[in-house]
């Protein structure tokens with residue numbers, strides 16, 4: 656991840672304005688809850704905050720970029736930065752105990768040590784309780800930043816002790832621009848990725864680095880064929896998709912399916928867009944003929960239902976106990992919407 660200072664971060668102006676105000680006011684809360692989907696700049700902002708707080712000569716509440724602390728943060732070797740991530744599925748009590756021990760030492764470089772807790776919602780109950788004690792009264796010189804997609808997944812007692820800072824999904828324009836400045840992507844692919852990455856730059860970059868374009872084609876062709884194949888074949892398709900998803904590494908399980916549902920959503924969205932006569936807003940421009948033809952004989956209500964089925968499926972993926980069953984239901988219900 657390339658370092659960015661506050662003024663280089665795009666699309667999170669509100670969050671950054673707030674953090675700068677806090678720094679300017681001089682009363683720095685010791686715990687923050689950064690909320691929002693992955694890939695919109697939460698970690699980047701946390702690092703910019705670490706820099707701004709430790710800079711010797713900050714300019715407009717921003718790191719100067721030249722002092723020792725600034726350089727260390729930029730180069731990724733700032734000694735007063737702790738990063739806690741789930742070990743396997745969860746953040747465990749041992750990780751929190753070790754964190755608590757480390758927080759007792761004085762920061763090495765500047766006035767503040769910054770600890771970032773990634774996927775804070777994965778803390779086990781014991782870990783969360785041990786963490787709660789730290790959160791009540793951390794040793795001076797410590798800033799804690801909890802990152803979470805959905806705050807309701809955390810204990811209320813944790814939420815209430817943190818300064819909440821929401822991070823918004825990025826606009827398509829911002830994602831397209833960032834893709835073009837940060838990768839060697841061509842403009843057409845950047846636009847396509849921006850259209851279907853649900854406001855997450857991280858997801859757009861992941862898709863670009865993977866075999867995204869080929870997968871997208873397969874996903875859309877599969878969906879186009881779905882209404883015309885027998886129900887048994889649709890079930891086979893569902894099982895094949897979950898089999899593929901299960902092959903993925905543990906920490907990426909469900910990600911392929913999440914992206915697949917996103918692509919399917921973009922297809923349904925386009926059908927809806929055409930149906931209501933807003934053809935210039937199409938995402939999947941290269942399939943526009945097919946979309947126009949298909950939209951013609953489908954009902955708007957069915958298309959909207961199909962879209963929300965997929966949207967719900969993306970949310971359900973995280974807690975799904977029986978992926979096969981979930982996919983079978985989804986594919987069959989989706990097929991009904993498209994017939």
Ligand SMILES: [Zn+2]
Nearest residue numbers: 710719722725
């Ligand atoms: Zn500096």
